[in-house]
Amino acid sequence: MAAGTDHGVRPFIVPLNDASGAMCRGVSCTLFPARPGAKAIDHSSTSFCHVPLPAEALLGHLHGSAKDERKDFLRAIHRVTVGTLCLSTSNATVLRVAGCIAGRYSAERRVGAPESVPILSFSTQYGPIARILAHAVVFDNYAIESMQLFMAKPDMQNVIGGVFKATVLSYTQKALSDLVDRCGWQGLYAHNQISELWLAEKGNSIAEGDYVVLCIRLASEVLLGRYGLPKPRDPQCLLARHESGVWDEARQICTSLPGGHRGKEFNARILPLSLPLVQATGQRMAYEAAKDAMVHGTDRGLGMTPQVLALYESTCMMEDQSWYVENGIMSRQALLNCNVDAMNSLLPLLEGMVNDPAVDAFINAPMVDQDRLAAFFSSLPSFQGPETEYIRAKL
Ligand SMILES: Cc1cc2nc3c(=O)[nH]c(=O)nc-3n(C[C@H](O)[C@H](O)[C@H](O)COP(=O)(O)OP(=O)(O)OC[C@H]3O[C@@H](n4cnc5c(N)ncnc54)[C@H](O)[C@@H]3O)c2cc1C
Incomplete structure (x- = not known):
């Protein structure tokens, strides 16, 4: 709402924290535990409560009212x-x-x-x-x-x-x-x-x-x-x-x-x-x-x-x-x-x-190769009891 007019759901640029890492006013963030399979990124949930923002934080403009709010929202996202x-x-x-x-x-x-x-x-x-x-x-x-x-x-x-x-x-x-x-x-x-x-x-x-x-x-x-x-x-x-x-x-x-x-x-x-x-x-x-x-022979070497x-x-x-x-x-x-x-x-x-x-560089799974697998197992912690003497079976 701006000056009594509904402009629909609109995006804003909102600072989350300052250079020291302190969270900005009205912004809170909860860090989630590790997710299996997510090696590259971690996750969190960020929420906003009465965050004061300058007018320039609004993305887009407020001239006139939106002709098609749904379309405008889809364009924004x-x-x-x-x-x-x-x-x-x-x-x-x-x-x-x-x-x-x-x-x-x-x-x-x-x-x-x-x-x-x-x-x-x-x-x-x-x-x-x-x-x-x-x-x-x-x-x-x-x-x-x-x-x-x-x-x-x-x-x-x-x-x-x-x-x-x-x-x-x-x-x-x-x-x-x-x-x-x-x-x-x-x-x-x-x-x-x-x-x-x-x-x-x-x-x-x-x-x-x-x-x-x-x-x-x-x-x-x-x-x-x-x-x-x-x-x-x-x-x-x-x-x-x-x-x-x-x-x-x-x-x-x-x-x-x-x-x-x-x-x-x-x-x-x-x-x-x-x-x-x-x-x-x-x-x-x-x-x-x-x-x-x-x-057309345009498979870019993909086979x-x-x-x-x-x-x-x-x-x-x-x-x-x-x-x-x-x-x-x-x-x-x-x-x-x-x-x-x-x-x-x-x-x-x-x-x-x-x-x-072409795929070799992406594969490091030890199970694809016996030598690699042996090296992998030897890198694992292992626990051994004392060695036993060689015992010959007697009849
Ligand atoms: C790796 C990852 C990264 C993400 N990054 C971001 C991010 O950067 N920012 C962000 O805001 N969010 C992010 N998300 C959240 C993501 O957008 C939502 O998880 C996703 O939109 C699904 O919503 P939800 O998890 O709340 O599931 P729900 O809405 O609870 O859906 C669960 C299930 O309910 C059923 N369901 C839900 N709605 C309907 C419906 N209308 N009709 C029929 N069945 C329905 C479906 O079976 C659906 O699979 C991320 C999620 C993942 C996994």
Whole structure:
């Protein structure tokens, strides 16, 4: 409020403390305990109570009254949308690093007797690793394209950032949880990086807007016709058909519901669909970005190949098998065969992807290498009882 006029919610620059570290008048800050996975930053909660500020502290001006308060507020906090996209792009690298760590561990770890085999030879081990590395390549290309779209289309920024975040982070969270399991007890330890990366990205999935809540807002606004989604380049590609199918289904449910978008039925029937709807769009957009980079040779050395693209596409389809079956596109068996074929085509490339030297600098997990692991164990505190004499068994 200024001179009796409501100017909406407005941002101010507020000093928090002086050069000596003493807090300013009306400002208090509570330091939070350490958060697992947050190596680079700590957290606190800052609150403000009757803080006196000079007029220059107001960001923006007070001329006239705002035409559209909501739009003005969104403009004032537009860096949040930049953060939504920016923070999320790290997930492609995290997937690649975690996939390489799990792959290198799985190549070293052997089981079985008398002829032991590396655990990487089991499809339950190479499968998740290959899928994750294929997603990492596709998401890297999707990140580059989203960044370009974000700058070219200011009116679509929350759609582009929100779809990217929901698609990439929801996949990464499940994938890293899976990789932790595939590395046995060693996967649980922060020094082997995967669990720590998983928790760090879990923080990012909440920061700048939790992705489920982002999806609820995005899907609701799309269904209400307030936003349009980026159109597919090839509406006949399988992921585009799936996307269009699931959105049509949701639109039909929506029109049949009493009580509007704030009603009980919308809450019960549409909200749970929000994440899969947004993911369907993101999976299609990621596929298009990766395919374009492959066709035009603009993948910037990220390793985009037809095998990677086919495995990515088939893995996305496996996530919603019932839709493909229900719409007569493929049977369950055909979907499975397609996924196995895509995996078998990628396997000859897997060793190169796992041992990609570009990733070496990001890996310090002891479990990927026997010498490194031995050096790590010898650095740990150990407690020994007195040595026993050599005792020979007597019969
Ligand atoms: C790493 C990190 C950095 C952060 N940095 C900052 C910062 O610099 N400044 C700052 O101010 N904040 C910061 N935050 C806070 C962040 O913005 C909030 O945590 C985030 O917006 C979610 O709010 P919340 O934690 O209060 O969760 P809640 O609002 O309690 O949400 C919890 C859950 O409730 C459900 N939910 C909530 N609202 C709805 C809804 N409308 N519809 C349906 N379901 C709903 C969802 O399942 C959601 O996941 C940071 C958080 C993290 C993790």
